[in-house]
Amino acid sequence: MIRSHSATTPTEVDVIRRLVRTLERRFPRRASGSVNERRAQELLAEEFERRGLSIAWQPFRASRSLYAVLAWHNAVAVAGSVVFIWQPLVGALLQLFAGISYLLDCHYRAYLLRRLVPRARSQNLIATLPAAAPVRRRVVFTAHADAAPTGWMFEPAFLYWIQRFAPQRPAILRRHMFGWLASLVVLSVLAVIRATTDWWWFPIWYGGLTLASLVPLVLMLQIVLTNRIVPGANDNLSGCAALVLLAERLQSGLPDDCEVVLVVTGCEESGRGGAEALAREMRDEWPAASTTFLVLDTISGGDLRYMVEGEIWPIEPPSELVEQIQAVARETGREALRAYHAPAGATDAAPLLLAGYDAVCLSRIDERIDLPRNYHLPTDRSGNLSCEQAVETVDLVERLARHLASDS
Numbered sequence: 001m002i003r004s005h006s007a008t009t010p011t012e013v014d015v016i017r018r019l020v021r022t023l024e025r026r027f028p029r030r031a032s033g034s035v036n037e038r039r040a041q042e043l044l045a046e047e048f049e050r051r052g053l054s055i056a057w058q059p060f061r062a063s064r065s066l067y068a069v070l071a072w073h074n075a076v077a078v079a080g081s082v083v084f085i086w087q088p089l090v091g092a093l094l095q096l097f098a099g100i101s102y103l104l105d106c107h108y109r110a111y112l113l114r115r116l117v118p119r120a121r122s123q124n125l126i127a128t129l130p131a132a133a134p135v136r137r138r139v140v141f142t143a144h145a146d147a148a149p150t151g152w153m154f155e156p157a158f159l160y161w162i163q164r165f166a167p168q169r170p171a172i173l174r175r176h177m178f179g180w181l182a183s184l185v186v187l188s189v190l191a192v193i194r195a196t197t198d199w200w201w202f203p204i205w206y207g208g209l210t211l212a213s214l215v216p217l218v219l220m221l222q223i224v225l226t227n228r229i230v231p232g233a234n235d236n237l238s239g240c241a242a243l244v245l246l247a248e249r250l251q252s253g254l255p256d257d258c259e260v261v262l263v264v265t266g267c268e269e270s271g272r273g274g275a276e277a278l279a280r281e282m283r284d285e286w287p288a289a290s291t292t293f294l295v296l297d298t299i300s301g302g303d304l305r306y307m308v309e310g311e312i313w314p315i316e317p318p319s320e321l322v323e324q325i326q327a328v329a330r331e332t333g334r335e336a337l338r339a340y341h342a343p344a345g346a347t348d349a350a351p352l353l354l355a356g357y358d359a360v361c362l363s364r365i366d367e368r369i370d371l372p373r374n375y376h377l378p379t380d381r382s383g384n385l386s387c388e389q390a391v392e393t394v395d396l397v398e399r400l401a402r403h404l405a406s407d408s
């Protein structure tokens, strides 16, 4: 009797499906810095060890909730509007402080209001396929293990209308936080006018612009207080499972002096704490000149795109790296990958780029909604995942890694 090959050997699609389902079932609430985040990383560590990779853990501390950080910024801005009634200039100072705190915060330069948010212990799992010779090139893949909280803000109808009316160009106008900062600047100017003249035409403007902080404050508080965590099958167990396939595929055929590292980060959803720790701690061990980061996040459910980071102004991945991606896309007979400008938020590539590394995040975007499919929703379950698309993503990034590895 002839037994079919597939009856005994699981396909790569099966491997992804099994891993995502196991992680989803055993560790359903993988909040940033939680026990389940760590347990999911431990299970992945076993998978890497089984494939002969060496494991290291990198502990760090990071804020528990990005939405709490944003709520504080919005709250200080709203407080500024209240104080404005009696002391316009003091109100303006509060609003400028909220804006400056956010500017420093989202560029990982300094944390002011973030200090008010409790921090959690988290860790990065670092699995290495060592080079056989002194390292000339290092390709680091990363994927985050934690899952996002959900709330009213992610209601599909709400986001659909926001995205539908968002301007396509210039890219900066697509970014919500740019609009918020602009509202604070205008509020401050109005406060100065109020304090120095006797015009009285702007209370409606003042109230209207304050809504730019008040509405987000309510939405952020709702997320923080209800504390519901999504299953995160697409965002980002799909990326984590892809790392396991890459551990298998990249065992052979690479130059001796190329090191491949697979990192499962923690605390991405609470503000990219894992990638920030990675950039900080590995600075000496992984020189920027020889290291490239490929971030895999949400790799199922739409067209493969490369992300342009930046919460306020666009932060592009290096053009040579984008050219390499396009060369690989051409080789595999697909169209060139398009850039994606997220309306808000960032990926693990952001702190790495800002630390001077070559980095890019690859994600899949659902054309119809102009967002990742099931973005931060309870429907981000394994049943709604296209494991085939995850494997197709691995096909492209594996080729990309081989290109980068043979690059001098």
Ligand SMILES: [Zn+2]
Residues within 6 Å of the ligand: 144, 235, 236, 268, 297, 298
């Ligand atoms: Zn993600």
